[in-house]
Amino acid sequence: MAGPTTAQRGGSKSKNSKSAARSGPSRPGGRAPRGGGSPRLRLPRRRLLAWTACAVLLGGAAGWALYGSSWLRATHVDVSGVRVLTADEVREAAAVPLGDPLVSVDTDAIAGRLRERLPRIGSVTVERSWPRGIDLKVVERQPRAIVEKSGKYIEIDGSGVRFATVDHAPQGVPRLLVEPEDSSSLRRFGPPRLEREGVRVAEALPPALRLDARAIRVRSYDSITLELTGGRTVVWGSGERGDAKARTLTALLKAARGADHFDVSAPSAPAASGS
Structure with missing residues (x-):
């Protein structure tokens, strides 16, 4: 009997190819994964759940340690x-x-x-x-000036805050005397503002000068006088340009050691007088 013709052999191969294409590539073991899922996707999901559980446990332990322990x-x-x-x-x-x-x-x-x-x-x-x-x-707070009242002393810091009342005057802190010389100064500024100007002068003094200061006398906004040890007086003027006035006074005290009256109200043109 004659064998199959060329056309028949080609038809058979075509059918086999279509059948293979429909069935898809073969898998190891010949078995398809159950459930249609992939093992590569399930593993990270399990790890995520494990990490989440660990995080919850650690958070609970930390909360107990902070609040319950x-x-x-x-x-x-x-x-x-x-x-x-x-x-x-x-x-x-x-x-x-x-x-x-x-x-x-x-x-x-x-x-x-x-x-x-x-x-x-x-x-x-x-x-x-x-x-x-x-x-x-x-x-x-550090006192920069004191105000005497009823036998006690009110401490005032460099920003003008009255923060304590003490029985004894602290050493090295000048006494603040607000003595307006006319009513016009009081009407314009008032005792609290004049007191702050006096404290402003005290704050501008370097430590060495502050130790020598016995009193700061305020008669008006631009008439402030320092009283130093040894009967020396200093015309300060207003509280403005305090740093420049302090530097000028320091130099003047060294240059005119025999003087007892100093004027630094205009720091660029100071003056000293007295024996």
Whole structure:
């Protein structure tokens, strides 16, 4: 019997090719993946779920450590920077909630209480000191002038703030005397403004001159006089150009050691007189 013709062989190959194309490429083992998914997509998803679970556990542990653990609670308060105030006074005014979780302690509220209850405090830094402490770093106001009233002394800092009343005058701080010479000066400026001008002069003095100053006498805005040790007086004028006047006075005191009256109201043309 004759074999298949060329046309028949070609037709058979064509049918086989179409059948192979429909069935697609063969897979190892001859099995298709179940569920239509890919193993390469399932693995990262499992890792993501594992990482999410770990993150939740770690977050819960951190929250418990910060808020529930007895190891991270405020148990003590350290105070630094005090000079006139005592550390116990600062602690009492701060009213730190000891025993509370350290992370929940309101440091801004503590700073506000200190400034309100202790006006001598010019600034304060409140910091958490892990694991159990609160640090209070205090900067006290420094008196630049004092005002005597009813046998006591009111301390005034360089910005004009009256912050304390004491029984004894602090050493090296000049007394401020506001004595308006006419009513027109009072009507225009008023005692508080004249007092601030006197403090402005005190703030401009370098430490050596401030120690020599016994009094700052304010008669008007542009009539301020310093009284120094040894009976020496200084016509200062207004509180303006304080730094220039202080430099001029320092040089003048060295150049005219025998003088007892100085005028630096015009610092570019100073004068000295007296024996």
